[in-house]
Amino acid sequence: EVVNPNLTQGCMSQIDRDSNGGVKGDSNPRLTQDANSDDDNSFVENIGDTNDEQEEPNFLSRATIISEIFSLDIWLITESLVNNQTYLCKIWSILNHPQLDSEKSPLMPIFLKINQNLLMTRKDQYLNLILSRSTLVDDMLEHVGISMLMDFFLKCMATDKVESPTGIIELVYDQDLVPKFLAFLNNDIHTPDIQACAGDFLKALIAISANAPLDYMSIGPNSLTSQLVSPEIIDNLVQTIIKKRGSALNITVSIVIELIRKNNSDYDQVNLLTTTIQSHPPSNRDPIYLG
Numbered sequence: 001e002v003v004n005p006n007l008t009q010g011c012m013s014q015i016d017r018d019s020n021g022g023v024k025g026d027s028n029p030r031l032t033q034d035a036n037s038d039d040d041n042s043f044v045e046n047i048g049d050t051n052d053e054q055e056e057p058n059f060l061s062r063a064t065i066i067s068e069i070f071s072l073d074i075w076l077i078t079e080s081l082v083n084n085q086t087y088l089c090k091i092w093s094i095l096n097h098p099q100l101d102s103e104k105s106p107l108m109p110i111f112l113k114i115n116q117n118l119l120m121t122r123k124d125q126y127l128n129l130i131l132s133r134s135t136l137v138d139d140m141l142e143h144v145g146i147s148m149l150m151d152f153f154l155k156c157m158a159t160d161k162v163e164s165p166t167g168i169i170e171l172v173y174d175q176d177l178v179p180k181f182l183a184f185l186n187n188d189i190h191t192p193d194i195q196a197c198a199g200d201f202l203k204a205l206i207a208i209s210a211n212a213p214l215d216y217m218s219i220g221p222n223s224l225t226s227q228l229v230s231p232e233i234i235d236n237l238v239q240t241i242i243k244k245r246g247s248a249l250n251i252t253v254s255i256v257i258e259l260i261r262k263n264n265s266d267y268d269q270v271n272l273l274t275t276t277i278q279s280h281p282p283s284n285r286d287p288i289y290l291g
Contacts, residue, residue: 060106063110064106064109064110067109067110067113067114068113070091070113070114070117071113071114071116071117072117073117073121078117078118078121078122079122081114081118081122082118082122082125082126083125085129085132088118088126088129089129091111091114091115092115092129092133094107094110094111095111095139095142095143095149100143100146101146102145102146103146103147103148108146108148108149111149112148112149112152115152116152116155119152119155119156119159123159127156127159127166127168130156130168130171131166131167131168131171134175135175136171136172136175137172137175137176137177137180138175140153140177141180141181144181144184144194144197144198144201145193145194145197146197147197147200150197150200150201150204154201154204154205154208154217155217156168157169157172157205157208157219158208158217158218158219160219160222161218161219161220162219162220162285169219169222169223169224170223172224173223173224173227177224178202178224178227178228178233179233181198181201181202182198182202182233182236182237184197184198184199185198185199185240185244185247185248185251185252186248187244187245187246187247187248192246192247195247195248195251196247196251198251199251199252199254199255202228202255203254203255203258205224205225206225206228206255206258206259206262206263207258207262209221209222209224209225209262210262210263211262211263211264211287220285221263221285221286221287221288222284222285223284225259225263225288226284226286226288228255228259228288229259229263229288237252237255237256240252241253241256263287263288
């Protein structure tokens with residue numbers, strides 16, 4: 001089966017024309033800007049920004065069809081995408097759209113189809129985009145209440161395994177993932193639902209970071225779980241348990257329980273009685289111990 005090498009460029013241009021010119025008339029300069037603009041956010045800034053209710057379904061229909069094309073396991077299409085950083089940034093910029101605010105958003109399947117396919121079929125090249133995001137954790141936090149996106153971010157992190165590291169764990173560690181997620185456990189600022197979503201993500205992270213591998217998502221102990229049991233974070237968790245009530249208390253206790261359950265030294269794959277520093281030098285991938 002032969003695929004036209006201009007297919008990817010044509011699809012991206014079509015999306016640009018739809019998003020920038022979806023409204024008739026030239027009164028709004030944002031809607032008539034050049035389709036080849038270098039602004040990453042121009043890809044989605046006008047999706048749904050229309051006064052004509054009949055125009056939006058037309059755009060979404062075209063965008064959905066294009067996402068189906070991009071999610072096909074066809075080498076030439078995925079190759080064209082991963083080799084063009086501008087295309088990848090435009091697709092990623094769907095996260096910035098204000099209408100991507102729930103799992104029912106029509107933009108959700110469009111984003112996930114394309115990105116999950118690239119993560120599975122062109123992992124190394126696609127992760128270069130992830131590693132270039134200086135705001136990756138902040139992008140995650142903007143959508144902490146959308147479990148489907150949190151699952152996708154967790155899959156990206158699960159590519160960073162001991163035997164084949166990708167650097168994503170260190171990236172999100174440097175961007176303060178753990179402290180920023182724990183900051184959601186505040187009854188005065190965040191709703192119980194948002195707190196529950198943040199807690200579920202941390203517990204899922206603890207689960208895939210267990211000492212013994214459980215499934216294909218397992219990545220083993222890492223710098224994030226080591227940070228979770230650091231004196232500073234443990235003191236934070238203890239203070240929450242002592243001083244707070246309601247959702248913050250319940251979720252904090254569940255996180256501590258999950259830490260204990262998933263880090264039982266009985267499951268260690270390394271026999272400490274026969275292990276030496278020479279054979280297993282210390283690293284941030286060592287199992288964590290809770291004393």
